[in-house]
Amino acid sequence: MSDKEAKAKEPVDAADEGTEESKGTSPKEAAADETRDEAAARMAEALGVDGEEDAGEKAAADGEGESAEAQAPKAPPNRASRRRDEVRKRRGAAAEDLPKDRNARAKELLKRRQEAAAERQGRVSSQLGTGEMVEDVLARATSGSWKWIRQNFALVQMILVGGVIATGVVLFFLYRSDEKSATISDALAAAVAADRGRVLAEDKRSDEEKAFDPTKVYKTSDERADAALAAYKQVVAEHGGTGAGVLARLGEAGALLDKKEWGPALEAYNAVSVSTLASADADVKGRALEGMGFAKEGQKDLDGALAHFKELEGVDARGFKELGLYHQARIQLAKGDKEKAKELFKAAREKLTASGPDKGSPFLSAMVEDALRQLDPEAVPPPxxxxxxxxxxxxxxxxxxxxxxxxxxxxxxxxxxxxx
CATH class of the missing domain: 1.20.5 (Single alpha-helices involved in coiled-coils or other helix-helix interfaces)
Incomplete structure (x- = not known):
């Protein structure tokens, strides 16, 4: 080739070189690459892995350079071809190494750090004794609790204030309940004291004797019954829904029975028998049934009285079975059936005898034996x-x-x- 032809070809090669370079990397693509590199560097620096990535990139760049130098011919045809080949190889390696998830490497490094921290914690725990481990756990729990309290101090303060207020309300309610119970008990005790008063035409006791025995004294039985009835009615009116009110109603029925007011007495006894207290307390139930039988007997309804006394026999409490048998025997005797009455008296006496001297009622035993002795003197030994x-x-x-x-x-x- 002549010198003229070589000189003419050099501009063409230079133009080809510029064309290839412009085709390989445009200014926009280069700027985008630099922006991505800077963003990756900032993320790596935030995660603390910039050193490792830089070292990896440098090693990759060195490896790529060495491989490029080894593969490149010792005498490249021109500089444009060499640059074009390097750019293509670099893009191919980057495409192969780039994962689908851009944060995969950062996540992997974070996971490794967590595993390393857990491993260090495990080594520290394995070196502690049982007591030291317990103390460590307690210390951590205490520290966490205080941290939570400091962060939520306003909430804790509200809870404490609410607890103090609730405690005060409960204490006040209990105080009022105790005060109310004491008032009810005092009223009921006054009514019972009036009901148990003595009947004396004239009280000749000295002041010392009255102080020693403060029992109330009434001139007549009607006066005592009126006083007891008024006291019981006051308790019922003020505290009718309470247990003391039910007991006062029972006392009111007894006072009406003493005054021979059979209808009101029967109504009061019936109200007590169906009360909640009577369902829970067999003694209250038994006394109500006995009073209903007395009221029916006062109304000359012997069959009705017999039915109530039969129900009294079935009350599951000590002494009521024998008492029911005794009252049934009385009613049968009043109806003129002496044989049935004697049979019931004997059954009541057997129950009282089987109960033992310390369990049976001595008063009821004496009443049964006296009634049976009048029917059949040989049925009971003489006293x-x-x-x-x-x-x-x-x-x-x-x-x-x-x-x-x-x-x-x-x-x-x-x-x-x-x-x-």
């Missing part, structure tokens, strides 16, 4: 007489025994300064 006969002296007759008992009663009354 023990004072003196016992024999070497200790003659036995006292029944009349003498009764006279001694009455005399003892009179002496006791004289000692207290009481006369009927």
């Amino acid at each position: 023990a007489q004072l003196g016992g006969g024999g070497s200790k002296g003659p036995a006292l007759s029944q009349e003498e025994l009764e006279r001694l008992i009455n005399q003892a009663k009179e002496n006791a009354k004289k000692n207290l300064g009481q006369t009927e």
